[in-house]
Amino acid sequence: EAGVAQSPRYKIIEKRQSVAFWCNPISGHATLYWYQQILGQGPKLLIQFQNNGVVDDSQLPKDRFSAERLKGVDSTLKIQPAKLEDSAVYLCASSLSNLRNTEAFFGQGTRLTVV
Amino acid sequence: AQTVTQSQPEMSVQEAETVTLSCTYDTSESDYYLFWYKQPPSRQMILVIRQEAYKQQNATENRFSVNFQKAAKSFSLKISDSQLGDAAMYFCAYRLLYGGSQGNLIFGKGTKLSVKP
Numbered sequence: 001e002a003g004v005a006q007s008p009r010y011k012i013i014e015k016r017q018s019v020a021f022w023c024n025p026i027s028g029h030a031t032l033y034w035y036q037q038i039l040g041q042g043p044k045l046l047i048q049f050q051n052n053g054v055v056d057d058s059q060l061p062k063d064r065f066s067a068e069r070l071k072g073v074d075s076t077l078k079i080q081p082a083k084l085e086d087s088a089v090y091l092c093a094s095s096l097s098n099l100r101n102t103e104a105f106f107g108q109g110t111r112l113t114v115v
Numbered sequence: 116a117q118t119v120t121q122s123q124p125e126m127s128v129q130e131a132e133t134v135t136l137s138c139t140y141d142t143s144e145s146d147y148y149l150f151w152y153k154q155p156p157s158r159q160m161i162l163v164i165r166q167e168a169y170k171q172q173n174a175t176e177n178r179f180s181v182n183f184q185k186a187a188k189s190f191s192l193k194i195s196d197s198q199l200g201d202a203a204m205y206f207c208a209y210r211l212l213y214g215g216s217q218g219n220l221i222f223g224k225g226t227k228l229s230v231k232p
Contacts, residue, residue, distance in 0.1 A: 099217075106160035
């Protein structure tokens with residue numbers, strides 16, 4: 001079974017530029033998560049999708065971050081404009097659902113450096 | 116709000132020996148899941164072990180076991196017969212089971228485990 005695919009693996013941009021990350025979840029997984037992991041910290045949820053609908057985006061900085069999950073499959077996370085403090089690893093995870101007995105599987109993440 | 120605390124930024128263990136990583140959490144819920152994840156340099160989070168709060172029996176997975184103390188809100192991970200491949204960041208996580216954020220994981224800051232040959 002193919003895992004969660006993310007691209008790119010690395011990205012370096014200047015502040016105020018825009019950037020987009022892509023995630024392809026495991027086939028059949030209805031729930032998709034984006035987490036932000038700042039160096040030295042644990043991942044923090046940015047947004048959760050159930051199919052193509054947003055379940056929780058309470059911690060997403062909506063003035064600069066946006067995310068979509070077209071057709072309930074692939075998802076993109078965009079930052080515009082980027083700030084220095086956005087430097088982090090962005091992890092995508094998916095699960096069959098958000099119910100209790102389901103496991104979340106993570107991708108390898110995208111490391112973003114804003115200079 | 117739920118919080119997860121890992122008080123050991125770094126730990127070291129000799130190969131073949133046993134090490135215990137600590138985790139405490141805070142919640143007002145009685146039903147939840149707790150996890151330990153391993154994150155190697157490849158950055159991919161790998162599930163090590165899961166504990167369901169309503170189960171009194173501590174979970175075990177081969178060389179990995181937990182000491183779950185619900186009243187104390189403590190959830191430690193014991194790694195027996197440590198191997199070089201166990202070297203990684205280890206994260207304790209709490210999973211929300213109810214409400215609008217159902218399914219979300221709340222992570223601690225992690226413990227970096229080194230294994231000495």
